[in-house]
Amino acid sequence: GQNCVMAGGSYAPLxxxxxxxxxxxxxxxxxxxxVRVTAKANGATAPYYTNGNANGGGVNPGTQICWNGSSEVxxxxxxxxxxALGGAPPAWNPVYQLTSFAxxxxxxTRMLQMEVAQDPPLSTHGAVDSQDHVTLNGxxxxxxxxxxxxxxxxxxxxxxxxxxxxxxxxxxxxxxYAIYAAGSVDNPNGSETFVSGQNPAIAQNQPWTWDMDSLIxxxxxxxxxxxxxxxxxxxxxxxxxxxxxxxxxxxxxxxxPPSPPDNPAGAGQYTQTTYVPGNLQITGGxxxxxVLIVNGDLDxxxxxxxxxxxxxxxxxxxxxxxxxxxxxxxxxxxxxxxxVDNVLGGSAVIDYDYCALPQPDKTKPPRTLAFRELNF
Numbered sequence: 001g002q003n004c005v006m007a008g009g010s011y012a013p014l015x016x017x018x019x020x021x022x023x024x025x026x027x028x029x030x031x032x033x034x035v036r037v038t039a040k041a042n043g044a045t046a047p048y049y050t051n052g053n054a055n056g057g058g059v060n061p062g063t064q065i066c067w068n069g070s071s072e073v074x075x076x077x078x079x080x081x082x083x084a085l086g087g088a089p090p091a092w093n094p095v096y097q098l099t100s101f102a103x104x105x106x107x108x109t110r111m112l113q114m115e116v117a118q119d120p121p122l123s124t125h126g127a128v129d130s131q132d133h134v135t136l137n138g139x140x141x142x143x144x145x146x147x148x149x150x151x152x153x154x155x156x157x158x159x160x161x162x163x164x165x166x167x168x169x170x171x172x173x174x175x176x177y178a179i180y181a182a183g184s185v186d187n188p189n190g191s192e193t194f195v196s197g198q199n200p201a202i203a204q205n206q207p208w209t210w211d212m213d214s215l216i217x218x219x220x221x222x223x224x225x226x227x228x229x230x231x232x233x234x235x236x237x238x239x240x241x242x243x244x245x246x247x248x249x250x251x252x253x254x255x256x257p258p259s260p261p262d263n264p265a266g267a268g269q270y271t272q273t274t275y276v277p278g279n280l281q282i283t284g285g286x287x288x289x290x291v292l293i294v295n296g297d298l299d300x301x302x303x304x305x306x307x308x309x310x311x312x313x314x315x316x317x318x319x320x321x322x323x324x325x326x327x328x329x330x331x332x333x334x335x336x337x338x339x340v341d342n343v344l345g346g347s348a349v350i351d352y353d354y355c356a357l358p359q360p361d362k363t364k365p366p367r368t369l370a371f372r373e374l375n376f
Contacts, residue, residue, distance in 0.1 A: 067117035070214040116366035126177035127352035144196035146173040148355035182208035244281035250288030253307035318348035330356035
C-alpha cells in the first residue's frame with residue numbers, strides 16, 4: 001500500500017483486498033479506504049428518495065434515477081426500465097453516487113457522498129413547449145419534423161409536403177409535437193398549419209417536465225453567458241422590465257435556411273448565450289444564434305431570425321413575423337402562456353431543428369447534483 005497525504009495529515013495505508021489483510025478493520029467490515037461508484041436508485045428513507053416518496057406510482061426503492069438536465073426523475077416516470085434507454089436523441093442520463101470512505105492514522109473515519117450526472121442533450125417535446133394555455137390568433141406555421149434529420153420527399157400540387165424521409169446519413173426524427181402544452185391549446189383555424197409525425201400534431205394537458213428555474217440556472221451559471229445589463233448591451237432593466245429594443249443581435253445565425261443542416265455555413269456567424277433579467281420587447285428585425293433566455297415576458301414584434309433555443313419564463317407573444325420566411329430554427333420553451341398573435345399581418349414560422357439546440361460540453365466534468373457527509 002501507500003500513504004495518501006492530504007491537508008491535516010495522511011490516510012491509513014491501503015490494504016490489498018486479495019489476499020485479505022491480517023490487520024483488524026477499523027469498522028469491523030471495512031479495513032481499507034475506498035471510493036465506490038454506483039448508479040443511484042430510489043432510496044427507502046428520507047431525504048434520499050426522489051419524486052416525493054419512497055414508493056408508489058410505479059416507483060419503488062430499487063427504481064433507477066435519471067437526470068433530465070433540470071431535475072432527477074425515476075426511470076419509471078419516464079416510461080423506461082432504466083436510464084440507458086434515453087430515446088433518440090437521448091433526453092436523460094443516469095445519476096451516479098460517488099461515495100468516499102477515509103480512515104486516518106488515529107482511527108477516525110469520514111464518509112462523503114456526492115451525486116453526479118452528465119447533462120443529456122437538450123431535446124424538447126415539441127417545436128414549442130408551453131406550460132400554460134396556448135392562444136392562436138393569426139397566421140402561424142409550425143413544422144415539428146426535425147429539420148436536421150428529415151427532408152421532404154413528396155409534394156402535392158400546391159407545393160405542400162406530403163411525405164418525409166431521411167436526410168443522407170441521418171434517421172428522420174418524427175417524434176416531436178408542433179405544440180406540447182401542459183394546458184390547453186386553441187383549435188387551429190385555416191391560417192394556421194401544424195406539421196408533425198405525431199397524430200394529433202398538438203399535445204394538450206400533458207405533464208410539465210421542465211423546472212424553469214433550474215433550466216435557466218443551467219445556462220446563467222456559465223461564465224460565458226452574456227447579461228444584457230452589461231457590455232456590449234448595457235441595457236437598463238428596472239422593476240423587472242428591460243424595455244423595447246430594435247434590431248437587437250444575440251449572436252449571428254447561419255445563412256437561412258441552414259445548409260448543410262448539421263453544420264450550416266454563413267459569413268460571420270457566431271453563437272451566444274444571452275440572458276435578459278426581465279420583460280423584453282424586440283422589434284426591427286432582431287436576429288440571434290445560440291440560447292436566448294428571458295426571465296420575464298417576451299414580445300417579438302416584427303421579423304425574427306433565430307437559430308437555437310428560446311427560453312421564456314413568462315409569456316411569449318409573436319405579433320408579426322415580418323418579411324423573414326422562417327422566424328425560428330430550433331425550439332421554444334415558454335414557462336407560461338404562449339400567445340401567437342399576428343393581427344398586424346405578419347407571420348410566425350417555427351421549424352423544430354435538433355442541430356440548432358445547445359448540447360453539453362463533453363470535455364467538462366459531470367455536473368454535481370448533491371453533496372453530503374454520511375454519519376454512521
